[in-house]
Amino acid sequence: THFGYESVSIDEKEGRVKKVFANVADNYDVMNDFMSGGLHRYWKDELLRMTGVKSMAGAVRRLAASSWNDRGEGGRPLLSILDVAGGTGDVAFRFVDAADCVERAKSSGSDEVSVTVCDINPEMLRVGEARARRRYGAGPLDESGSLRFVEGNAQSLPFDDGSFDLYTIAFGLRNVTDVDAALRDALRVLKPGGRFLCLEFSHVTNDVPLLAELYDAYSFHVIPKLGEVVANDRDSYQYLVESIRKFCTQDELVTRMEAAGFECVRYTNMTGGIVAVHEGWKP
Ligand code: SAM
Numbered sequence: 001t002h003f004g005y006e007s008v009s010i011d012e013k014e015g016r017v018k019k020v021f022a023n024v025a026d027n028y029d030v031m032n033d034f035m036s037g038g039l040h041r042y043w044k045d046e047l048l049r050m051t052g053v054k055s056m057a058g059a060v061r062r063l064a065a066s067s068w069n070d071r072g073e074g075g076r077p078l079l080s081i082l083d084v085a086g087g088t089g090d091v092a093f094r095f096v097d098a099a100d101c102v103e104r105a106k107s108s109g110s111d112e113v114s115v116t117v118c119d120i121n122p123e124m125l126r127v128g129e130a131r132a133r134r135r136y137g138a139g140p141l142d143e144s145g146s147l148r149f150v151e152g153n154a155q156s157l158p159f160d161d162g163s164f165d166l167y168t169i170a171f172g173l174r175n176v177t178d179v180d181a182a183l184r185d186a187l188r189v190l191k192p193g194g195r196f197l198c199l200e201f202s203h204v205t206n207d208v209p210l211l212a213e214l215y216d217a218y219s220f221h222v223i224p225k226l227g228e229v230v231a232n233d234r235d236s237y238q239y240l241v242e243s244i245r246k247f248c249t250q251d252e253l254v255t256r257m258e259a260a261g262f263e264c265v266r267y268t269n270m271t272g273g274i275v276a277v278h279e280g281w282k283p
Contacts, residue, residue, distance in 0.1 A: 017175045018121060020236040021087070025123035027231045028088055029131075034230060035223060035237075040090075043275050044170060047199045048094040050268070050277055051166060053081065057099035057113050064112045077114040077146070082164040082189065084154045084182075085172020086117035089128035091199075092147065093135065101146040105139030111146035116164075118152045125149045154182040162191045170199040174247040183260035190282040196262060198253070201244040202269065202276035211272045219244070250276050 024031065032040050048054075060078035079099070083092045092115050096102065099113040119125050129149045132141055140147040152158040154169065154176045167186050176182045186196050204212045219241045227237025248256065250267050253276075257265045262280030269276050 014177050016239065017177070020239050021121045021175075022123045023233055023236050024231065025088070025121070025127050028124065028127065029090075031227075031231055032090075035226060039271065040171075043199060043270055044090055044094060046270060047091065047168065047170060047197060047277055048098060050279070051095075051168065051195075051197055053079075053095050053166070054098040056165075060112045061100075061104075078112045079114070079166075080164045081113070081115045081166045081168070082118060082157075082159070083115065084118050084157070084167065084169045084186070085175065086119050086149075086170075087121070087124040087128060087172075089117055089131055089149075091168055091170045092117045092128075093132070096136070096140055096147055101140045101144065102136050105136075105144035105146060109143055111140070111144040113146055115140075115147050116150055116159075117148070118150045118154075118157060118159075120151065120153050122151055125151060155185055156181075157185050157189050159189045161188050162194075163189050165191055165194050167194065167196045168199070169197075171201065173198050173200050174243050179248075180256055180260060183257055183262070187261045187282055192282055194282045196257070196278075196280045196282070198278045199275060200253075200278070201247065202253075202267075202273050203249045205269060205273040208272040211274075215274060250278075253278050 021028075056079055063078060081095050083095070086092050095115045099115070101111055101113055101115065104111045104113070117125070117128060119128075129141070132147060132149075136147070150158060154172065155178050167190055169186070173179055173182060190196065204215055206212070223241050224234050224238045227240075228234035231237070250269065250273070254265050254267060257278060257280045261283070263283045265278065265280040267276045267278040
């Protein structure tokens with residue numbers, strides 16, 4: 001019924017995705033670097049830049065320091081960020097760093113910025129939370145509460161309507177069983193005027209000579225082999241490659257975001273379309 005995945009039933013896909021990420025959780029970060037040659041770091045840095053979180057955090061801090069600040073309704077943070085399918089925290093940590101949440105936890109014990117990681121897989125969250133403790137200590141996790149890890153499904157998020165200013169999902173949408181339901185739920189949890197950004201593998205464009213051929217050879221021969229040799233798990237990495245190929249094109253995703261209700265939808269290709277960032281606003 002949806003783009004791709006016709007051969008796999010919904011239940012089967014959900015089970016398969018859970019198993020893949022439970023299998024890879026402990027090796028996930030090392031394998032990411034290994035398989036992408038570190039490129040995923042650059043893609044995530046670009047995603048961070050495109051969100052503008054550094055500037056926005058600066059703005060809310062100035063607002064918080066000004067005399068007319070009421071810290072929003074009920075004292076809620078002024079900038080609420082949700083990273084869905086946030087796994088082991090890579091994107092969320094970029095937000096925490098860009099918004100100086102650690103400094104804030106040390107100096108005041110409360111924060112105007114909140115970053116929530118949501119993922120369906122408790123194994124990935126466990127690895128993420130342990131990484132956060134090693135990286136930041138207790139500050140943003142316990143003292144200011146500006147970083148939290150929450151288990152939940154992108155299709156029916158455990159958050160109230162209109163809770164967030166920014167919603168990101170990096171290398172996650174492709175794994176969700178019902179992409180359209182996830183897009184609708186993203187719209188629901190955003191505040192009016194909130195912004196959605198999705199970083200995802202996409203489809204190579206024709207403007208870089210030989211890129212498509214090289215990428216095919218790498219995907220179909222090298223990745224499954226690396227998965228077998230390095231993580232002793234060929235199947236999970238075979239799934240990875242297949243899920244990328246079956247996922248919708250740049251233009252199809254634009255159409256689906258618009259159908260879900262997003263406005264001003266557009267995308268930016270990176271690395272010849274190997275990945276793309278799609279963005280849209282909640283009216
Ligand atoms: N965003 C992280 C990153 O870029 O490193 C993790 C990406 S990882 C490839 C995909 C993540 O999507 C996994 O952690 C998996 O558990 C999660 N996931 C899959 N289906 C999901 C769903 N329906 N709802 C929420 N998370 C989901």
